[in-house]
Amino acid sequence: MRRFRVIDIETTGTEPPAEIIEFGRVDVVWDGLDARVEKPMARLYRPLNGIPPETKAVHHITEADFSEDSPICSPERLRQAVWGGEIPDVLVAHNAEFEQQFITTDATDALPWICTYKAALRVWSDAPKHGNQVLRYWLGLTLDPALAMPPHRAGPDAYVTAHILSALLRIATAEQMIAWTQEPRLIPAIPFGKHRGLAWSDAPQDYLQWMSVQKDMDRDVAWHAQRELSRRN
Numbered sequence: 088m089r090r091f092r093v094i095d096i097e098t099t100g101t102e103p104p105a106e107i108i109e110f111g112r113v114d115v116v117w118d119g120l121d122a123r124v125e126k127p128m129a130r131l132y133r134p135l136n137g138i139p140p141e142t143k144a145v146h147h148i149t150e151a152d153f154s155e156d157s158p159i160c161s162p163e164r165l166r167q168a169v170w171g172g173e174i175p176d177v178l179v180a181h182n183a184e185f186e187q188q189f190i191t192t193d194a195t196d197a198l199p200w201i202c203t204y205k206a207a208l209r210v211w212s213d214a215p216k217h218g219n220q221v222l223r224y225w226l227g228l229t230l231d232p233a234l235a236m237p238p239h240r241a242g243p244d245a246y247v248t249a250h251i252l253s254a255l256l257r258i259a260t261a262e263q264m265i266a267w268t269q270e271p272r273l274i275p276a277i278p279f280g281k282h283r284g285l286a287w288s289d290a291p292q293d294y295l296q297w298m299s300v301q302k303d304m305d306r307d308v309a310w311h312a313q314r315e316l317s318r319r320n
């Protein structure tokens with residue numbers, strides 16, 4: 088039996104020093120054949136520096152949702168949120184790089200992560216998009232709306248991702264998904280510019296060289312360009 092702890096957070100911004108203002112988690116227990124998805128748990132944390140309006144527009148958490156007694160998300164409370172209850176074997180998030188900016192190894196003791204976004208790109212390359220809500224409907228998941236709604240809240244989003252993980256585990260092993268998580272995301276073709284949609288193997292050499300050295304280039308795109316250049320050498 089393996090226990091996967093699916094985590095989702097809502098924050099005051101896209102990267103630190105933004106603050107965590109909601110932590111949600113759902114455990115998935117996998118016996119090698121089937122998965123049991125447990126109920127979501129979520130906790131609000133009071134921000135010390137307010138919430139920008141553009142961030143409120145995403146998750147609709149406002150200052151009115153907190154009281155003076157609401158805790159802040161201290162390192163100790165974050166660690167307790169990660170580790171409380173049964174001990175997990177693996178941490179999971181959809182686009183885990185976002186969560187890992189805020190939930191560092193100080194809180195996780197270097198537990199392995201699975202990014203269901205990166206895994207879905209590998210397993211379901213034919214999906215129209217790979218956000219967790221798109222995959223929810225593309226996979227035809229029938230979920231209790233009391234647990235799965237609304238989107239962009241930590242508990243419901245973790246619950247949706249937990250069911251995506253359950254579907255992935257029927258196709259790929261945990262070890263495969265952990266390995267994929269440590270690699271750049273899969274980009275099958277050039278995603279922009281005059282060669283958009285062209286397979287990497289068909290891209291002009293000079294264009295790949297240009298992509299590989301641009302300082303503001305998406306690092307995963309640059310990695311694919313560099314890998315193709317290495318393959319040709």
